[in-house]
Amino acid sequence: MLVLVLGLVVFLGMHSLRIVSEPLRDGLRERLGPVSWRVVYSLVSALGLALIVWGYGLARQDPMVLWMPPIGMRHAAALLTLVAFVLLVAAYVPGNAIKARLHHPMLLGTKVWALAHLLSNGTLADVLLFGGFLLWAVLGFRAARQRDRRDGTVYGPARMPATVATVVLGIGAWAAFAFWAHAALIGVAPMGR
Known part of the structure; x- marks a missing residue:
C-alpha cells in the first residue's frame, strides 16, 4: 500500500x-x-x-475489503465512465458545446471516472486511488474556475459539428476501453466477458 x-x-x-x-x-x-x-x-x-x-x-x-458493492454498481459505473470519456474528449476537440459550457471537462471527467470506480469497488486501495483522484479533481476544478473568473477567461462559441464529433469520439473511445482495453491493461472486464 x-x-x-x-x-x-x-x-x-x-x-x-x-x-x-x-x-x-x-x-x-x-x-x-x-x-x-x-x-x-x-x-x-x-x-x-x-x-x-x-x-x-x-x-x-x-486486498483489504472495506465493503462489497452491489452488483448494480457495475452497471452504474459503466454508464458513468461513458460520460467521463465524452468529457475527456471534450477537453481536446476545439469548439464543442461541452467545453464551451463546462469550461474544464477533463477535470469533470476525472471526477465522474473516480466516482464511478468508488461506487463499484470496495477495497482500501480503491478508496485511496479513486478517492485521491476525486479529491484532486474537485479541488482542481474549483481552482480552475477561480482562475477563469480572476483572468476574465472567455470560452469560444460552440459549433454543432465539433460537439457531434466529441460525443462520437467519446463513445468510441469508451467502447474500445470498456470492451477490450480495460481487461487487457487492468485485468478486469467491466462488461463481464
Missing part, C-alpha cells in the same frame, strides 16, 4: 502545484524555462504514475 500512496503523493502532488500555490509553480517554470519545466513535470508525473500502477497491482494481490 505504501508504493500506491507514494505514487499518489508524487503524481497528484505534481499536478496540484497550480492548485496549492500558483506563484510557486510559476516561479519554478520561470527558473527552469518552459521546455525544462515540461520535461521535469513529465518525468515526475511519469514516475508517480508508474508507482501508482505498481502499487495498485501489489495492493490487488492481497
Whole structure:
C-alpha cells in the first residue's frame, strides 16, 4: 500500500502545484524555462504514475475489503465512465458545446471516472486511488474556475459539428476501453466477458 500512496503523493502532488500555490509553480517554470519545466513535470508525473500502477497491482494481490458493492454498481459505473470519456474528449476537440459550457471537462471527467470506480469497488486501495483522484479533481476544478473568473477567461462559441464529433469520439473511445482495453491493461472486464 505504501508504493500506491507514494505514487499518489508524487503524481497528484505534481499536478496540484497550480492548485496549492500558483506563484510557486510559476516561479519554478520561470527558473527552469518552459521546455525544462515540461520535461521535469513529465518525468515526475511519469514516475508517480508508474508507482501508482505498481502499487495498485501489489495492493490487488492481497486486498483489504472495506465493503462489497452491489452488483448494480457495475452497471452504474459503466454508464458513468461513458460520460467521463465524452468529457475527456471534450477537453481536446476545439469548439464543442461541452467545453464551451463546462469550461474544464477533463477535470469533470476525472471526477465522474473516480466516482464511478468508488461506487463499484470496495477495497482500501480503491478508496485511496479513486478517492485521491476525486479529491484532486474537485479541488482542481474549483481552482480552475477561480482562475477563469480572476483572468476574465472567455470560452469560444460552440459549433454543432465539433460537439457531434466529441460525443462520437467519446463513445468510441469508451467502447474500445470498456470492451477490450480495460481487461487487457487492468485485468478486469467491466462488461463481464
